[in-house]
Amino acid sequence: MTATVIDGKAFAAKVRGQVAEHVARLKEVHGITPGLAVVLVGEDPASQVYVRSKGKMTVEVGMASFEHRLAIDTSEADLLKVVHDLNNDPAVHGILVQLPLPDHLDSDLVINAIDPAKDVDGFHISNVGLLGTGQKSMVPCTPLGSLMMLRDHLGSLSGKSAVVIGRSNIVGKPMAQLLLNDSCTVTIAHSRTADLPSVVRQADIVVAAVGRPQMVQGDWIKPGATVIDVGINRIDAGTKDDGSPKTRLVGDCDYDSCAAVAGAITPVPGGVGPMTIACLLANTVTACCRANGLAEPEGLTA
Numbered sequence: 001m002t003a004t005v006i007d008g009k010a011f012a013a014k015v016r017g018q019v020a021e022h023v024a025r026l027k028e029v030h031g032i033t034p035g036l037a038v039v040l041v042g043e044d045p046a047s048q049v050y051v052r053s054k055g056k057m058t059v060e061v062g063m064a065s066f067e068h069r070l071a072i073d074t075s076e077a078d079l080l081k082v083v084h085d086l087n088n089d090p091a092v093h094g095i096l097v098q099l100p101l102p103d104h105l106d107s108d109l110v111i112n113a114i115d116p117a118k119d120v121d122g123f124h125i126s127n128v129g130l131l132g133t134g135q136k137s138m139v140p141c142t143p144l145g146s147l148m149m150l151r152d153h154l155g156s157l158s159g160k161s162a163v164v165i166g167r168s169n170i171v172g173k174p175m176a177q178l179l180l181n182d183s184c185t186v187t188i189a190h191s192r193t194a195d196l197p198s199v200v201r202q203a204d205i206v207v208a209a210v211g212r213p214q215m216v217q218g219d220w221i222k223p224g225a226t227v228i229d230v231g232i233n234r235i236d237a238g239t240k241d242d243g244s245p246k247t248r249l250v251g252d253c254d255y256d257s258c259a260a261v262a263g264a265i266t267p268v269p270g271g272v273g274p275m276t277i278a279c280l281l282a283n284t285v286t287a288c289c290r291a292n293g294l295a296e297p298e299g300l301t302a
């Protein structure tokens with residue numbers, strides 16, 4: 001079997017198109033422009049690329065983009081002040097503090113200082129609790145984008161067995177919660193899981209969110225399963241013509257061997273990554289509608 005490739009890049013473009021339509025309507029009918037603020041502490045090159053691409057797409061869908069770049073030695077009090085100011089700024093409907101933060105800053109404290117209604121990452125404890133109890137919340141972007149692709153490809157997820165590899169607060173745990181809310185039978189695997197390959201082999205749906213390049217092998221995959229590869233890993237790829245080092249992005253799955261067995265698989269790049277950004281924009285429109293007591297866009301939330 002050769003897996004269907006789930007095209008996250010194309011799907012994300014479609015989601016951004018829907019977001020752009022809602023933004024246009026909010027502006028025309030209500031005179032409201034949704035705004036997204038991104039806070040970046042330090043100068044991590046990968047984070048900078050990612051923040052720039054978010055800013056560009058925010059503007060492309062017609063929203064206002066606010067960027068706050070803070071020095072790596074910013075104090076917790078100063079960062080909290082930035083967050084409080086954004087909480088109180090009526091032009092800002094969504095706030096994202098780029099993670100990870102430098103070690104001297106307490107990320108739980110900072111994230112829980114964000115107004116939950118503006119927490120477009122869905123990381124605030126209130127949103128985590130709302131999602132866990134099946135109530136309306138802001139849903140974390142990477143799991144939401146992964147869920148959208150799964151539903152699009154499989155239709156109903158009810159009764160399917162799903163294995164999520166990884167238990168982080170930002171990907172693994174919320175992903176498992178969303179799959180559970182869609183009536184999957186969910187297993188969460190992690191670094192202490194015994195015999196991971198045979199656990200993964202039970203799954204109709206595999207979500208890999210580990211951070212280990214090409215770890216999941218094709219012979220771990222149940223034939224026909226749907227594989228969502230969340231991993232973004234930059235690895236060495238020889239040298240360029242001029243002798244300088246070359247790198248490339250790979251996922252947490254060994255793509256070729258997994259694609260030979262799976263029914264469908266997301267590529268890296270071009271899979272979950274673009275959907276994450278599209279869902280961030282979708283969450284910002286949703287937050288803006290809720291803040292103004294307006295009907296929220298359909299199909300853009302879990």
Ligand SMILES: NC(=O)C1=CN([C@@H]2O[C@H](COP(=O)(O)OP(=O)(O)OC[C@H]3O[C@@H](n4cnc5c(N)ncnc54)[C@H](OP(=O)(O)O)[C@@H]3O)[C@@H](O)[C@H]2O)C=CC1
Pocket residue numbers: 142165166167168169170171172189190191192193196209210211212230231232233252272273276
């Ligand atoms: N596409 C996107 O939009 C995004 C991609 N990512 C990518 O997803 C990946 C995961 O990110 P994140 O959740 O933040 O990572 P974390 O490092 O926070 O979590 C990794 C998880 O993987 C588990 N793990 C580590 N090694 C193994 C192993 N050998 N076997 C089984 N489980 C293992 C860890 O287990 P334990 O808890 O026991 O330590 C942990 O739960 C990364 O590659 C990251 O770059 C992240 C966010 C967004």
Ligand SMILES: Nc1nc(=O)c2c([nH]1)NC[C@@H]1CN(c3ccc(C(=O)N[C@@H](CCC(=O)O)C(=O)O)cc3)C=[N+]21
Pocket residue numbers: 049050096097098099100121141142232249268269270271272273274276277
């Ligand atoms: N508060 C917070 N929220 C996040 O959602 C968040 C974060 N912090 N910190 C970092 C991780 C990582 N992440 C990615 C999003 C998109 C791509 C993406 O678009 N990737 C492209 C490739 C980009 C490239 O070429 O480098 C792709 O997969 O096709 C990657 C990674 C969001 N994160």
